[in-house]
Amino acid sequence: xxxxxxIGAPTKRREDLxxxxxxxxxxxxxxxxxxxxxxxxxxxxxxxxINGIDTGAxxxxxxxxxxxxxxxxxxxxxxxxGWQVTDKHGEPMQExxxxxxxxxxxxxxxxxxxAVVADTLDQARDAAEAIEVDIEDLPAVIDMKKAIxxxxxxxxxxxxxxxxxxxxFVEENKVAVEQAFKDAAHVTTLELVNNRLVANPMEPRVxxxxxxxxxxxxxxxxxxxxxxxxRLLMGAFVLGIPEHKLRVVAPDVGGGFGTKIFHYAxxxxxxxxxxxxxxxxxxxxxxxxxFMSDAHGRDHVTKIELALDGDNNFTALRTExxxxxxxxxxxxxxxxxxxxxxxxxxxxxxxxxxxxxVKAVFTNTVPVDAYRGAGRPEATYxxxxxxxxxxxxxxxxxxxxxxxxxxxxxxxxxxxAVEYDxxxxxxxxxxxxxMIDLAGFDKRAEESKKRGxxxxxxxxxxxxxxxxxxxxxxxxxxxxxxxxxxxTVRVNATGxxxxxxxxxxxxxxxxxxxxxxxxxxxxxxxxxxxxVHGDTANTPMGMGTYGSRSLAVGGSAMVRATEKIIAKxxxxxxxxxxxxxxxxxxxxxxxxVAGTDKSVAWGDVTLAAYVPHxxxxxxxxxxxxxxxxxxxxxxxxxxxxYACEVEVDPETGKVTIESFAAADDFGNxxxxxxxxxxxxxGLAQGIGQALLEGCVYDEDGQLLTGSYMDYAMPRAxxxxxxxxxxxxxxxxxxxxxxxxxxxxxxxxxxxxAVVNAVVDALQRAGKDVTHIDMPLSPSRVWAAMNQ
Amino acid sequence: MTKVTMTVNGKSVSGEVEGxxxxxxxxxxxxxxxxxxxxxxxxxxxxxxxxVNGKSVKSCxxxxxxxxxxxxxxxxxxxxxxxxLNTIQQAFQDHHGxxxxxxxxxxxMTAASLLEENPKPTEQEIRTYLSGNICRCTGYHNIVKAIxxxxxxxxxxxxxx
Numbered sequence: 001x002x003x004x005x006x007i008g009a010p011t012k013r014r015e016d017l018x019x020x021x022x023x024x025x026x027x028x029x030x031x032x033x034x035x036x037x038x039x040x041x042x043x044x045x046x047x048x049x050i051n052g053i054d055t056g057a058x059x060x061x062x063x064x065x066x067x068x069x070x071x072x073x074x075x076x077x078x079x080x081x082g083w084q085v086t087d088k089h090g091e092p093m094q095e096x097x098x099x100x101x102x103x104x105x106x107x108x109x110x111x112x113x114x115a116v117v118a119d120t121l122d123q124a125r126d127a128a129e130a131i132e133v134d135i136e137d138l139p140a141v142i143d144m145k146k147a148i149x150x151x152x153x154x155x156x157x158x159x160x161x162x163x164x165x166x167x168x169f170v171e172e173n174k175v176a177v178e179q180a181f182k183d184a185a186h187v188t189t190l191e192l193v194n195n196r197l198v199a200n201p202m203e204p205r206v207x208x209x210x211x212x213x214x215x216x217x218x219x220x221x222x223x224x225x226x227x228x229x230x231r232l233l234m235g236a237f238v239l240g241i242p243e244h245k246l247r248v249v250a251p252d253v254g255g256g257f258g259t260k261i262f263h264y265a266x267x268x269x270x271x272x273x274x275x276x277x278x279x280x281x282x283x284x285x286x287x288x289x290x291f292m293s294d295a296h297g298r299d300h301v302t303k304i305e306l307a308l309d310g311d312n313n314f315t316a317l318r319t320e321x322x323x324x325x326x327x328x329x330x331x332x333x334x335x336x337x338x339x340x341x342x343x344x345x346x347x348x349x350x351x352x353x354x355x356x357x358v359k360a361v362f363t364n365t366v367p368v369d370a371y372r373g374a375g376r377p378e379a380t381y382x383x384x385x386x387x388x389x390x391x392x393x394x395x396x397x398x399x400x401x402x403x404x405x406x407x408x409x410x411x412x413x414x415x416x417a418v419e420y421d422x423x424x425x426x427x428x429x430x431x432x433x434x435m436i437d438l439a440g441f442d443k444r445a446e447e448s449k450k451r452g453x454x455x456x457x458x459x460x461x462x463x464x465x466x467x468x469x470x471x472x473x474x475x476x477x478x479x480x481x482x483x484x485x486x487x488t489v490r491v492n493a494t495g496x497x498x499x500x501x502x503x504x505x506x507x508x509x510x511x512x513x514x515x516x517x518x519x520x521x522x523x524x525x526x527x528x529x530x531x532v533h534g535d536t537a538n539t540p541m542g543m544g545t546y547g548s549r550s551l552a553v554g555g556s557a558m559v560r561a562t563e564k565i566i567a568k569x570x571x572x573x574x575x576x577x578x579x580x581x582x583x584x585x586x587x588x589x590x591x592x593v594a595g596t597d598k599s600v601a602w603g604d605v606t607l608a609a610y611v612p613h614x615x616x617x618x619x620x621x622x623x624x625x626x627x628x629x630x631x632x633x634x635x636x637x638x639x640x641x642y643a644c645e646v647e648v649d650p651e652t653g654k655v656t657i658e659s660f661a662a663a664d665d666f667g668n669x670x671x672x673x674x675x676x677x678x679x680x681x682g683l684a685q686g687i688g689q690a691l692l693e694g695c696v697y698d699e700d701g702q703l704l705t706g707s708y709m710d711y712a713m714p715r716a717x718x719x720x721x722x723x724x725x726x727x728x729x730x731x732x733x734x735x736x737x738x739x740x741x742x743x744x745x746x747x748x749x750x751x752x753a754v755v756n757a758v759v760d761a762l763q764r765a766g767k768d769v770t771h772i773d774m775p776l777s778p779s780r781v782w783a784a785m786n787q
Numbered sequence: 788m789t790k791v792t793m794t795v796n797g798k799s800v801s802g803e804v805e806g807x808x809x810x811x812x813x814x815x816x817x818x819x820x821x822x823x824x825x826x827x828x829x830x831x832x833x834x835x836x837x838x839v840n841g842k843s844v845k846s847c848x849x850x851x852x853x854x855x856x857x858x859x860x861x862x863x864x865x866x867x868x869x870x871x872l873n874t875i876q877q878a879f880q881d882h883h884g885x886x887x888x889x890x891x892x893x894x895x896m897t898a899a900s901l902l903e904e905n906p907k908p909t910e911q912e913i914r915t916y917l918s919g920n921i922c923r924c925t926g927y928h929n930i931v932k933a934i935x936x937x938x939x940x941x942x943x944x945x946x947x948x
């Protein structure tokens with residue numbers, strides 16, 4: 001292993017130095033010479049017809065450069081959707097238009113109506129207040145089931161209804177599933193809500209459009225997890241700018257959690273306006289704006305039924321889900337409740353028959369799209385809740401019921417179209433039980449009781465699907481993009497390397513962990529490897545970072561490119577050593593001839609590649625730079641078992657997390673320190689969903705949780721220290737690193753553990769409570785206890 | 788526009804501001820000290836925390852004019868001139884107390900105030916003191932651990948893994 005950390009070392013992060021000194025370079029830290037500022041005037045009603053916009057007074061105010069409205073974008077494409085779902089009848093989903101600025105109607109609170117560009121932000125904001133908009137209020141649809149009733153007001157007048165699609169999966173299994181329910185010895189049914197969340201990365205979104213008139217080149221600086229995707233979508237589908245005339249730069253990104261995957265109207269606006277005005281245009285979202293313009297997450301209403309035979313084996317599973325799309329289709333919204341949700345419904349269990357029905361519905365709310373886990377937390381939550389409920393109904397131990405139904409042989413083809421390559425669910429459950437001291441629970445419960453508190457313990461499992469792939473399959477499923485990743489490895493003459501990757505980091509530490517891999521392969525110090533990402537001008541086409549894909553897919557591309565480098569370097573070494581290429585070995589940065597003491601150093605070979613005086617020019621080109629694109633042949637399937645212990649205050653209903661343990665199988669681990677940090681963060685977000693967070697609209701479509709005063713973000717006092725373990729490792733069988741993915745596991749696996757624990761506490765106290773919807777606020781818990 | 792003068796990171800600075808200009812805006816836009824971040828507009832997230840006359844302050848909750856004549860310290864003043872991290876910063880790196888880095892300047896400034904007031908805080912005291920600083924990445928586990936370590940305490944008992 002390299003002295004400064006190779007694969008498996010908890011190498012300290014190099015990016016921390018700039019972040020800790022305040023010298024990070026986030027998008028809002030950038031300013032272009034002569035830039036103007038834009039302020040968006042947004043709808044304060046959920047649904048309305050725009051009868052007129054009077055910008056006359058505002059246009060004459062100090063500093064105003066120009067005011068744009070929807071009319072300015074009539075010749076421009078709308079915001080595109082990147083995934084087309086086909087419904088259960090084989091018909092494409094309903095796909096409404098999504099203008100950059102509202103045209104004719106506003107469809108959610110926050111829908112942008114006008115954009116004021118001025119010399120300063122304050123001037124833009126002042127002028128926006130002087131714009132008079134004549135909006136005729138229309139009745140809003142907020143509740144999903146009401147939205148698809150006959151006669152409901154339509155969010156989009158040109159669609160047949162508010163139903164985006166009605167998806168059945170696997171449609172061919174439906175009859176067999178129905179029969180299995182008829183034959184079941186026991187059926188457990190649960191209706192639940194997966195609460196709407198707001199991702200809330202701490203850095204609000206920012207976009208700066210810049211235009212070079214001399215070269216007719218546009219540049220967008222933006223807070224994005226995937227700059228190439230933005231370049232492709234915005235260039236090809238919205239503004240009609242060819243990619244070679246458009247550069248997208250995402251510098252340091254202050255968290256994303258999915259919400260910075262999508263292409264947003266503000267990005268297209270700033271790019272468009274910069275060219276129209278021949279002047280840079282900057283937009284910085286306020287947090288209040290973020291609540292009404294960042295894509296939200298989750299928001300499913302589900303009925304799930306589990307059928308068991310007389311021996312408590314799972315025989316069938318059936319779900320019906322209403323999934324909120326919001327007012328428009330965000331970039332990848334249709335895929336979340338379908339291919340990222342239905343395919344995970346088998347969980348860790350060998351249930352032979354599964355049928356999933358999802359009705360995606362338009363409402364007058366902010367668009368909903370992927371948020372950390374994206375579909376997989378929704379699948380895990382309902383499955384692990386219904387299993388817990390079944391165990392209680394049958395009077396069996398919830399852990400034993402899970403163990404009895406575990407998938408134990410791999411590869412395992414589920415009835416929902418995916419094949420788990422590897423895993424060991426018994427091992428992670430064994431590890432979890434080792435971590436949590438269940439035997440001591442009664443004693444702890446007794447101590448809680450002395451303090452007037454109710455104690456409960458909840459356990460669950462989860463399975464993840466990371467690194468969505470392969471491209472040809474997802475194309476058949478409706479993806480309008482490939483899902484490979486790329487890397488270019490450039491070796492310099494003096495031996496240092498630059499790795500240019502299409503994946504990006506928004507907190508995951510790629511600048512540290514990626515060099516650990518390359519350095520290990522060559523046997524040099526990791527400090528000799530530099531990572532370049534986040535700029536379409538100097539990285540190969542890539543799909544970015546989401547779905548816990550960066551190491552499994554991006555890292556694999558990097559391995560492939562480095563393998564090409566090593567293969568070529570061996571040819572050069574063979575020439576320098578006057579040996580056969582097949583006899584050359586690379587170890588610790590030295591090329592040697594097998595069985596001899598002849599060797600040549602890495603730096604001598606790299607120098608020869610660029611100063612080819614003694615070089616096989618007739619056989620190979622000078623230089624040492626290789627690119628690889630890696631398209632995986634399957635997802636990776638991390639899995640684990642989580643446990644939560646809670647105390648409930650029966651006087652107030654307040655829940656406190658007393659302990660939380662996570663036993664994960666991520667396959668091979670490159671940097672355990674970073675992996676553990678990813679799990680911690682995911683756990684806090686999952687606990688936040690379970691206890692605190694909920695995005696709430698009133699029946700008129702007003703956003704009641706529009707700031708941190710109303711939307712409860714988890715704070716340091718709301719979460720415990722976590723016990724995490726990743727020692728159970730079943731390496732992925734189909735990528736060269738044997739890695740899975742760890743970014744979303746914590747958020748996927750933790751909500752059911754918390755809810756299971758609270759229900760356990762209440763039932764131990766003799767309360768007839770079988771379910772409480774998240775977030776388990778004190779008022780909801782108290783109400784459930786005192787119903 | 789009104790002239791405001793203050794000492795920021797040991798240097799006297801001045802600028803023309805409107806009455807409504809926030810201290811966070813003045814520091815970022817007028818002085819170009821972009822280490823102070825703005826993460827919300829309701830004084831809730833703490834990303835903009837800096838020190839005014841030795842006390843931690845959310846600079847989005849203070850007008851620039853209110854800091855006229857004050858001594859202000861931002862995250863840019865925390866490391867040594869040669870770039871060496873201070874004890875708190877080093878502990879954050881050692882214990883992986885940051886991920887995306889956006890809340891980090893505010894966390895470090897708040898942690899500095901905590902340790903000045905309470906040199907050996909318990910885990911619970913740290914969690915309570917951080918209630919005005921939101922981090923979305925770390926789940927706070929490693930931030931708590933870093934602050935414990937920076938105060939010279941044994942972290943193994945706090946955050947068993």
